[in-house]
Amino acid sequence: MILVTGGAGFIGSHLVDALVEKGYKVRVLDDLSAGSLDNLKNSIDRIEFIKGDMRNFETVKEAVEGVEVVFHLAANPEVRISSQSPELLYETNVLITYNLLQAIKDSSVDYLIFTSSSTVYGDAKKIPTPEDYAPLEPISVYGGAKLAAEALISGYAHIFGFRALIFRLANIIGKRSNHGVIYDFINKLRRNPEELEILGDGTQRKSYLHVSDTVEGILHIFEHFKGEGKIYDVYNLGSEDWITVREIAEIVSEEMGLNPRFKFTGGVDGGRGWKGDVKLMLLDISKAKSTGWRPRMNSYEAVRKTVRELLEEH
Incomplete structure (x- = not known):
């Protein structure tokens, strides 16, 4: 069991x-x-x-x-x-x-x-x-x-x-997720298709x-x-590449057929989305790969697939 x-x-x-x-x-x-x-x-x-x-x-x-x-x-x-x-x-x-x-x-x-x-x-x-x-x-x-x-x-x-x-x-990320940046962006754009508020300065880059x-x-x-x-x-x-918050906002907007203005909050502590937000994150996954596993999708592909899945779900 x-x-x-x-x-x-x-x-x-x-x-x-x-x-x-x-x-x-x-x-x-x-x-x-x-x-x-x-x-x-x-x-x-x-x-x-x-x-x-x-x-x-x-x-x-x-x-x-x-x-x-x-x-x-x-x-x-x-x-x-x-x-x-x-x-x-x-x-x-x-x-x-x-x-x-x-x-x-x-x-x-x-x-x-x-x-x-x-x-x-x-x-x-x-x-x-x-x-x-x-x-x-x-x-x-x-x-x-x-x-x-x-x-x-x-x-x-x-x-x-x-x-x-x-x-x-x-x-x-993926279908059934109910928090996080992609989920937030979709909901914000549904409320206001003209403008998207982005926490931080948009340069946060993660896997x-x-x-x-x-x-x-x-x-x-x-x-x-x-x-x-x-x-x-x-x-x-993790994946072997990383993607900025701004790029995620662009993918979400594109998949929703929108062209909103991006409004950056500027963030805290040098452009973070919030206090405690790690600004740059990319994991070394060579140990995981040594077992024979590797991710099928990179960060960009995973983000695009997730946007489509979440749009279909709701």
Whole structure:
């Protein structure tokens, strides 16, 4: 039995669909605060679904019963709330991970796979940034919470005899996403087709990976990890190029058949979209590629495909 926490969310639901297709027995734990059962409509009759909040330890304990593999994707996905609601980011990233680890240590779980984030690197001085980059210095509470979760997972795995695999993800995009820059731009242009407000100065440049490539990478590297025998390992997952916020705005406008004025907010701290926004992010994915995985789409292709998917969805 495989447990997917946050399995009704954006990435989680795509992972659940892939696992079900491969014939695995899947249990999903989700409180539906960010996800939705609609995301699981392709798989819902073939999975076990538990609606529950991972801040409640008993709920988590019940969910891991009889489980061999846990994919831990439950989290608050919004980097931007770092300044407004740090306590929520602690609860929905660190506390729930601690509860999961406490439940796993006395269970039959052999493997824990965790989706972390490129935000743990902060403003990396080495780009593309490899997994062994140091010191890790997150510049947002979100990044700090992800790094805290990684550290707890490493400690528990080494002490309590299960194996843990961490994925540090670039910006993941695709259908079913309900936050992020592409989603925001589409909604802003629907409200006002004449003008598009862009947070920051538009020169923020980051790597984007389509969710289909992401799920493929997670499952491929997990199989590789199982054969390697390591207790704990970390992989970056992203594309090999990057794209500016301005270029994303141009693609969204073009796909919507619009020609809006761009209004840049100017941003904070040298053109960032918000305080804690990493301005330049490109991950070194050579370690992931050494296992035989590579992304099918680059950042530009992933962005264009996502715009089309989101326009079709809504």
